[in-house]
Amino acid sequence: QEAAAKPNVVILATGGTIAGAGASAANSATYTAAKVGIDQLIAGVPELSQLANVRGEQVMQIASESITNDNLLQLGRRVAELADSKDVDGIVITHGTDTLEETAYFLNLVEKTDKPIIVVGSMRPGTAMSADGMLNLYNAVAVAGSKEARGKGVLVTMNDEIQSGRDVSKMMNIKTEAFKSPWGPLGMVVEGKSYWFRLPAKRHTMDSEFDIKNIKSLPNVGIAYSYGNVDDTAYKALAQNGAKAIIHVGTGNGSVSSRVVPTLQELRKDGVQIIRSSHVNNGGFVLRNAEQPDDKYDWVVAHDLNPQKARILAMVALTKTQDSKELQRMFWEY
Numbered sequence: 414q415e416a417a418a419k420p421n422v423v424i425l426a427t428g429g430t431i432a433g434a435g436a437s438a439a440n441s442a443t444y445t446a447a448k449v450g451i452d453q454l455i456a457g458v459p460e461l462s463q464l465a466n467v468r469g470e471q472v473m474q475i476a477s478e479s480i481t482n483d484n485l486l487q488l489g490r491r492v493a494e495l496a497d498s499k500d501v502d503g504i505v506i507t508h509g510t511d512t513l514e515e516t517a518y519f520l521n522l523v524e525k526t527d528k529p530i531i532v533v534g535s536m537r538p539g540t541a542m543s544a545d546g547m548l549n550l551y552n553a554v555a556v557a558g559s560k561e562a563r564g565k566g567v568l569v570t571m572n573d574e575i576q577s578g579r580d581v582s583k584m585m586n587i588k589t590e591a592f593k594s595p596w597g598p599l600g601m602v603v604e605g606k607s608y609w610f611r612l613p614a615k616r617h618t619m620d621s622e623f624d625i626k627n628i629k630s631l632p633n634v635g636i637a638y639s640y641g642n643v644d645d646t647a648y649k650a651l652a653q654n655g656a657k658a659i660i661h662v663g664t665g666n667g668s669v670s671s672r673v674v675p676t677l678q679e680l681r682k683d684g685v686q687i688i689r690s691s692h693v694n695n696g697g698f699v700l701r702n703a704e705q706p707d708d709k710y711d712w713v714v715a716h717d718l719n720p721q722k723a724r725i726l727a728m729v730a731l732t733k734t735q736d737s738k739e740l741q742r743m744f745w746e747y
C-alpha cells in the first residue's frame with residue numbers, strides 16, 4: 414500500500430491498563446495502570462503502520478478511576494482540535510476501562526465531527542500472558558482509519574467488537590469479554606477489517622446540540638445508590654455539597670424508597686434536578702410516571718442510560734438548560 418493512500422490516525426493516550434505493567438507475565442490482575450508511554454505502546458504493535466500513518470500524543474497518564482471533569486474537558490478540547498485538522502482522518506483514545514464508557518459517551522455528545530473517534534482500553538496489562546491491549550489497539554486504528562466508521566458517533570473497540578460509545582458499558586471485571594451493550598454491538602473487526610450490522614439511533618456528534626467549544630466548565634452532578642433500608646443521608650450530603658442534579662440509582666424501574674421520597678421532593682423544590690435511573694444489572698429501562706409520579710414531582714427519568722452515563726448527559730445538558738422538561742427531552746433524544 415502507498416504511504417500517501419493510508420489514512421492519518423492520531424492516538425491520544427490517557428493511561429489505564431492498556432498502558433499498565435505487572436511484575437510477571439502471570440500478573441493479569443495485579444499490576445500498575447498508566448505506566449507505559451504512548452510511543453512505547455505504538456512501537457509494540459509494528460503492524461499499525463500497515464493500517465495507517467500513526468502518531469501518538471500523551472494527553473495524560475492516569476488510571477481511569479481517577480479521571481476528573483477537568484480531564485474530560487481537556488481531552489475533549491484536544492479531540493476537537495485534531496478533528497478540525499485537515500491532515501487527521503481518525504482519532505483513537507487509549508483509556509482505562511473503569512470509566513471508558515463515561516468518556517466515550519461524553520465525546521459522543523460534544524464532538525462536532527463525522528471523523529471516526531475510537532476509545533479503546535484493555536483488561537490485562539501488556540506484560541501479561543494473553544494481553545488484549547495489542548489487538549484492541551490494532552482494531553481501534555483499523556476502525557479509526559476506515560471510511561465506514563465516519564458519522565457513526567464515538568465507538569469502542571474491545572474484544573473484537575465495535576460498540577457504540579453511547580450504549581456500551583463495562584459489565585464485568587477480570588474477563589476480556591468485559592464490554593457489552595444492552596442493544597448489542599454495531600459490528601466486528603477481524604484482521605483489521607470492519608464488518609457492520611447496525612447503526613446508532615440516538616443523536617450524536619454532528620447531530621448533537623452540544624459543542625465542546627462552548628463548554629467552559631461542567632456542573633456538579635452527584636450519584637446516590639439505593640438498596641433495602643436506604644435512607645436520605647447520601648442525597649442530602651450531595652445537595653449540601655452543591656449538586657445541581659442528583660442521579661438516583663434506583664432499584665428496578667428506578668423506584669424510590671418511601672423513606673427517601675419526601676427528601677427528593679424537597680430537594681427538587683430547592684432547585685436540584687432529580688433524575689431516576691436503575692441499578693439492574695443488564696441495563697435499566699426507566700419510564701416516566703411508572704413507579705413514581707414524575708410529572709407531579711417534576712423529576713426526570715434517565716430511561717436506558719446507566720447512572721454513570723446519566724451523570725455525563727446531565728452535566729452536559731445543564732450547560733444549556735435548567736428546565737426539567739428540556740432535560741427530559743434530552744434524556745429521550747441522546
Ligand SMILES: NC(=O)C[C@H](N)C(=O)O
Pocket residue numbers: 428429430431446475476477478508509510511512534535536537
Ligand atoms: N482495565 C483497566 O483499565 C482498569 C484500570 N483501573 C483503569 O480504568 O485505568
